Amino acid sequence: MPAVPPWPPRSLPRLFVQVPLDDGARVELDAGQANYLGNVLRMKEGGELLLFDGRSGEWLARIAEAGKKRMALVVERRTREAEAIPDVWLAFAPVKRSQTDWLIEKATELGAARLIPVTTQRTVVERVKLERLRAIAVEAAEQCGRTVLPQIGEPLPLAQLLDERDAARILYFADEGGGAPAGTAFKPGPAMILTGPEGGFTDDERAAIRAAPGAIAISLGPRILRAETAALAALAAYMALAGDWR
Numbered sequence: 001m002p003a004v005p006p007w008p009p010r011s012l013p014r015l016f017v018q019v020p021l022d023d024g025a026r027v028e029l030d031a032g033q034a035n036y037l038g039n040v041l042r043m044k045e046g047g048e049l050l051l052f053d054g055r056s057g058e059w060l061a062r063i064a065e066a067g068k069k070r071m072a073l074v075v076e077r078r079t080r081e082a083e084a085i086p087d088v089w090l091a092f093a094p095v096k097r098s099q100t101d102w103l104i105e106k107a108t109e110l111g112a113a114r115l116i117p118v119t120t121q122r123t124v125v126e127r128v129k130l131e132r133l134r135a136i137a138v139e140a141a142e143q144c145g146r147t148v149l150p151q152i153g154e155p156l157p158l159a160q161l162l163d164e165r166d167a168a169r170i171l172y173f174a175d176e177g178g179g180a181p182a183g184t185a186f187k188p189g190p191a192m193i194l195t196g197p198e199g200g201f202t203d204d205e206r207a208a209i210r211a212a213p214g215a216i217a218i219s220l221g222p223r224i225l226r227a228e229t230a231a232l233a234a235l236a237a238y239m240a241l242a243g244d245w246r
Helices: 031-040 097-110 130-144 159-165 203-211 227-240
Strands: 014-016 026-028 048-052 056-064 071-080 086-092 114-119 170-174 189-193 217-219
Touching: 014 130, 031 056, 031 071, 048 071, 086 227, 097 114, 097 130, 097 227, 114 130, 114 159, 159 203, 170 203, 170 227, 189 227, 203 217
Parallel strands: 014 048, 086 114, 086 189, 170 189, 170 217
Antiparallel strands: 026 071, 048 056, 056 071
């Protein structure tokens, strides 16, 4: 009788590090990472894990030294090249903290290349903590197997986003007033998806977005979606129709 493989299957821990990785490189972990591996996962000298630096792919490393508050790793070999992700940006109006955190986590898992908080007339969130959002993106990338982190841009007013964007990057505008069905609108190529706040864009904002060069209004179906749901639904549709799910 054939042996039954263990379930769930064993997988190595993955960590993002901010130092360049290469064969034989030595990596000193920060205190938080050392605590996670040593005290949470109970890993010891000789234990294996996967590292990525956001540039050079994924690497197998081994614990060379393990202490109470520090840990040193030695990189042994590359396991994967850096992934090629679709050039799609998600520009979204921030909502409450827990929903925005969830949006960042899931947009990272879905493969967004860049995430841009956008303030609108109906945006109720006054402050976005970028370091928090970046930490959430790192953790999501560690869990989902990404080797390249999404860039997280500084918050921009909607008018500035429209003025400064490259018109060669198609702007897909999720318009609650209607537009081309998302199932037929998305095409491969550099793209920005723009979704609005709770309560939607004002009429003036909708008119300004529709007038922007290269803007295409899209519909996300007949139902009213929450702001964070709309952002992720649009991104998932893009990945399925024009991104790397094809």
